[in-house]
Amino acid sequence: MSARTSNDHARDIPEATVARLPVYLRALITLAEQGTMTCSSEELATAAGVNSAKLRKDLSYLGSYGTRGVGYDVEYLRYQIAREIGVTQDWPVVIVGIGNLGHALANYSGFRSRGFRVVALLDADPGMHDEVVAGVDVRPFDELEGIVVEHSVAIGVIATPAVAAQDVADRMVEAGITSILNFAPTVLGVPDGVDVRKVDLSIELQILAYHVQRKAAAGLAGSVEEDSA
Amino acid sequence: MSARTSNDHARDIPEATVARLPVYLRALITLAEQGTMTCSSEELATAAGVNSAKLRKDLSYLGSYGTRGVGYDVEYLRYQIAREIGVTQDWPVVIVGIGNLGHALANYSGFRSRGFRVVALLDADPGMHDEVVAGVDVRPFDELEGIVVEHSVAIGVIATPAVAAQDVADRMVEAGITSILNFAPTVLGVPDGVDVRKVDLSIELQILAYHVQRKAAAGLAGSVEEDSA
DNA sequence: AGGAGTTTGTGAACGGGAGAACAAACTGAG
DNA sequence: CTCAGTTTGTTCTCCCGTTCACAAACTCCT
Ligand SMILES: NC(=O)c1ccc[n+]([C@@H]2O[C@H](COP(=O)([O-])OP(=O)(O)OC[C@H]3O[C@@H](n4cnc5c(N)ncnc54)[C@H](O)[C@@H]3O)[C@@H](O)[C@H]2O)c1
Ligand SMILES: NC(=O)c1ccc[n+]([C@@H]2O[C@H](COP(=O)([O-])OP(=O)(O)OC[C@H]3O[C@@H](n4cnc5c(N)ncnc54)[C@H](O)[C@@H]3O)[C@@H](O)[C@H]2O)c1
Numbered sequence: 001m002s003a004r005t006s007n008d009h010a011r012d013i014p015e016a017t018v019a020r021l022p023v024y025l026r027a028l029i030t031l032a033e034q035g036t037m038t039c040s041s042e043e044l045a046t047a048a049g050v051n052s053a054k055l056r057k058d059l060s061y062l063g064s065y066g067t068r069g070v071g072y073d074v075e076y077l078r079y080q081i082a083r084e085i086g087v088t089q090d091w092p093v094v095i096v097g098i099g100n101l102g103h104a105l106a107n108y109s110g111f112r113s114r115g116f117r118v119v120a121l122l123d124a125d126p127g128m129h130d131e132v133v134a135g136v137d138v139r140p141f142d143e144l145e146g147i148v149v150e151h152s153v154a155i156g157v158i159a160t161p162a163v164a165a166q167d168v169a170d171r172m173v174e175a176g177i178t179s180i181l182n183f184a185p186t187v188l189g190v191p192d193g194v195d196v197r198k199v200d201l202s203i204e205l206q207i208l209a210y211h212v213q214r215k216a217a218a219g220l221a222g223s224v225e226e227d228s229a
Numbered sequence: 230m231s232a233r234t235s236n237d238h239a240r241d242i243p244e245a246t247v248a249r250l251p252v253y254l255r256a257l258i259t260l261a262e263q264g265t266m267t268c269s270s271e272e273l274a275t276a277a278g279v280n281s282a283k284l285r286k287d288l289s290y291l292g293s294y295g296t297r298g299v300g301y302d303v304e305y306l307r308y309q310i311a312r313e314i315g316v317t318q319d320w321p322v323v324i325v326g327i328g329n330l331g332h333a334l335a336n337y338s339g340f341r342s343r344g345f346r347v348v349a350l351l352d353a354d355p356g357m358h359d360e361v362v363a364g365v366d367v368r369p370f371d372e373l374e375g376i377v378v379e380h381s382v383a384i385g386v387i388a389t390p391a392v393a394a395q396d397v398a399d400r401m402v403e404a405g406i407t408s409i410l411n412f413a414p415t416v417l418g419v420p421d422g423v424d425v426r427k428v429d430l431s432i433e434l435q436i437l438a439y440h441v442q443r444k445a446a447a448g449l450a451g452s453v454e455e456d457s458a
Numbered sequence: 459a460g461g462a463g464t465t466t467g468t469g470a471a472c473g474g475g476a477g478a479a480c481a482a483a484c485t486g487a488g
Numbered sequence: 489c490t491c492a493g494t495t496t497g498t499t500c501t502c503c504c505g506t507t508c509a510c511a512a513a514c515t516c517c518t
Contacts (some may be wrong), residue, residue: 016476018439018440020433021435040246049416049418053477053478053479054476054477056498057477057497059496059497060497067485067492067495068485068494068495068497069494070485070494070495070496071494071495072496073444086442087435100332100337103329103331105430108430112433114400114434114435115435115438154441155438178444179440179441181430185339187277189278195437195440195441198429200251201337201428202251202343202345203251204410205384206254206316206343206344208384208408208409208410208424208426210314210315211247211408212383212384212407212408212424213314227436243505244504245504245505246505269464269466270466271465280507282508282509283505283507286507289466289468295465295467296465296466296515297464297467297512298464298466299464299465300464300465
């Protein structure tokens with residue numbers, strides 16, 4: 001009951017930190033490619049586009065991997081973050097809905113290079129089956145469960161029209177998937193223990209539109225605010 | 230100086246609220262299509278996947294558009310939110326980088342139906358010019374400035390490889406664009422007053438992977454936590 | 459008209475994250 | 489060995505966002 005004791009260090013990294021770790025990881029990979037062996041929190045923070053105090057606090061949740069007076073060993077920190085996120089191993093992924101977006105996702109090489117392997121492309125449209133996209137057969141949606149079990153798939157991507165998304169999510173959960181990345185513009189209902197992250201292009205654009213409008217309105221009003229630092 | 234007085238109601242809606250308004254808008258559109266005339270905060274909150282108190286507080290920043298004891302008029306609220314976001318008018322958008330992802334974006338109909346109009350598709354690859362995607366010519370990247378000025382474009386989408394993204398962003402800002410949606414996995418540096426939102430598929434997957442791993446580790450440890458409500 | 463029932467709008471408590479600031483810990487020169 | 493310089497890890501404070509809880513406001517029934 002009280003056994004929250006984990007092997008190494010404290011668990012439960014804050015969500016905000018988890019969301020930034022992949023950014024740090026990317027920055028470290030870039031630094032490593034440039035031949036940098038060591039970096040300070042200041043340098044890494046700049047590369048990642050965040051405040052250095054925030055970076056240090058984030059890293060402190062993982063453990064104490066830096067050296068005072070020196071900084072961080074790029075390769076070592078890179079490995080530690082990758083291990084914490086879990087991308088030292090490969091994650092099998094299934095993509096459902098191979099339309100415009102599904103094709104783009106299947107062809108995306110950044111998938112593979114970051115520890116994700118597309119093991120199946122599924123679509124309900126029979127006209128699409130056995131088409132080969134990026135070296136993977138498009139298979140009937142019904143094969144979901146078999147594939148999930150066979151490859152121990154934990155992560156599913158939904159790129160179907162919005163009306164089908166909830167159905168697909170239900171089937172995914174039933175098949176044993178516990179994490180879903182949803183591109184369809186719908187709110188998905190899932191049981192406890194299942195994670196959903198959504199990517200909604202229209203929402204992003206609408207947020208941008210709001211700010212454009214606000215900036216324009218502020219400009220018309222003639223006041224000179226907004227600029228702080 | 231103290232003139233933060235605006236015409237109608239108080240300005241500066243919290244960012245978290247701004248990010249949810251499009252979700253409410255989508256839920257209201259769905260309700261309207263189903264013939265619902267009126268809805269309570271509870272119903273709308275459920276449809277939007279949020280807490281009803283949060284919904285009410287969010288809406289209260291826009292004004293007082295509900296009726297106590299009754300709820301909200303779906304059409305009226307829909308219009309008010311659309312007006313607040315700024316999607317009662319059409320926003321011209323340019324997309325730069327017409328590869329896998331750019332094609333998908335250009336073909337995406339949800340763009341148009343939500344108040345965004347793709348006025349130009351730009352790519353640096355000459356082999357691509359004059360190809361027509363979704364009814365729009367692909368043009369050389371150099372035409373950016375002319376198009377931005379001609380159509381008063383405020384919003385730009387970057388779908389180029391990561392190495393080109395900063396360059397493209399610089400050119401966009403120079404041309405007069407003030408809001409950027411970035412799909413390339415890079416941190417963009419932009420001047421104050423320019424908004425950048427990023428969509429990074431790999432980061433989303435890595436966040437999901439972290440949680441899968443955490444769940445698995447918790448399972449192995451044998452503790453029965455996680456479930457609260 | 460009055461009262462019961464319903465639902466909004468908001469004040470207040472609470473929790474988590476952001477940033478400033480500093481002590482602890484390391485390096486390297488003399 | 490000592491001391492100056494550097495950089496981490498962490499504490500402390502502040503602010504934003506979430507949630508609870510309730511008075512105010514409205515409807516409808518009798
Ligand atoms: N294209 C984009 O750039 C873009 C951007 C943002 C969001 N989206 C969203 O992503 C989703 C897909 O967009 P798209 O442009 O690729 O659409 P699309 O119509 O081109 O593709 C949808 C695919 O899903 C398949 N499908 C339909 N129902 C299915 C089901 N029940 N099971 C399995 N497959 C099914 C269809 O056969 C089709 O191949 C949509 O919800 C869209 O709103 C797309
Ligand atoms: N394909 C996906 O599903 C996906 C998913 C997430 C992120 N991304 C990211 O989106 C970006 C585009 O991905 P993609 O798969 O479409 O790549 P892609 O290589 O298919 O397309 C890139 C396009 O950009 C053009 N381009 C290159 N440099 C340019 C420049 N300076 N100015 C204008 N155009 C230029 C190229 O000619 C090409 O047409 C990449 O950064 C990728 O990491 C893609």
